[in-house]
Amino acid sequence: MKIIRWQPRRLLKLTCSVVTLSVVVLVIYTIHSIWKDNRCSEEESSTLLDDVCQRYKDHIVAGNLCSDLCEKQTIDFVKCTNYRQGKKVLILECNEACRTGERIKVVMKTKSRHKNEEYDRLVLPLNDDSAVSKDGLEMAKVIMTNRAFGDMHFTVSSQQNIFSELWSMDFEEYVKSAAYKNADHVALMSIWSLIQQDEYLFMKVYQDIPYVPRLYGTCGEYYFMEYAPPGNILSPGFFGLSPWPKRVEAALKLMDIAQSLETDFYQPLHFCDVKGDNFGVGEDLSVKILDSDSLFFDEKMSMNMKGTCRQDSDCDFFDCRGMCDTVKKTCNGRRVNNNLQNICEDIFIDIPSNFFRGLLHDPPTSIAKDLIVVLQECAYPNKNMGEVVRTPTATETMERLYSLLKSKVS
């Protein structure tokens, strides 16, 4: 019998190989489990659709697209996105119900996790036939008017009906034509579940703004919006590089959005989750805000940035950075960076340590040198790369960046 004699070097080599192999297996296993956990499945999506359709058939929810989704089946499921950690986002195909003469992709979304459980309940007094009483209707009107005004400064004229303005159907017509008694209650519950979602309310109120995606309609707590994926331009995979003219076009549009958020609303709007994935590119190559949940008007932003603190980071609200008054030990209630600073830091510029290639990578050589300088100034106005930025990008930097990019659009 041959006896294997292990020499120390051979033993060391073998141990190293076993350790390396175990580490590789562990890493693959971990990545696989994270990926699996974050994935959505067709079965789950079909359960979600069955659930809302069942509630529609049971007269628990309503909306202009329920019948197309649940009865006529003219809206078909295509796929879901990874929604485990966030909103439910399903991609569907819709015929005439969404846009006349065309079959288009649409996105069906909700933030609600388990039916309506996470919303504030709206309890309205009902009549014996379970229709909403006169007082109940008045109460709903006041509550919804306050919500729309408080969150968005949205008001209606005396000729308009607040319920219809916030929904996808004419409220009174719907109630009149419904074949069941409590149609007003069903409608009000659906409207209530929608307007508690900041993204829906924002999109509904600001449909005229070009970078707000179109809303096609609703069913229960779900809303159907324009399909505008981040795509290769705003969310490139490792190798998915788009040509410079497309990237520079998108960058200029993102800068226009940053500017508009500062000036075009009743108060400046702060975008606190800035990343390529939260913007989309529409059919006509226009750039859209996809995740308006993380948009906050100035007043609300200040409320989010109050409270006790020991250091500046205690006052941060995602990408919106705050500052701590260390003497009073309270946050000073103001955002100290700005939207453009975040866009430059989180979308435009390369972050080599994260292997992140910014949208403006590999510019034409004629502007490359100047662009590096101005992008650094935009992303790190205090020249403090590597630290958390607590300074806004100056208007002068914005103008320099804008004209540099404009000069090299193609």
Ligand SMILES: Nc1ncnc2c1ncn2[C@@H]1O[C@H](COP(=O)(O)OP(=O)(O)O)[C@@H](O)[C@H]1O
């Ligand atoms: N209208 C849309 N068109 C295409 N893709 C979308 C749309 N809305 C969302 N998505 C995709 O779904 C992802 C998650 O949606 P988002 O609203 O950002 O939810 P979350 O709050 O979970 O981040 C987005 O990053 C985007 O990739």
Ligand SMILES: [Mg+2]
């Ligand atoms: Mg998002």
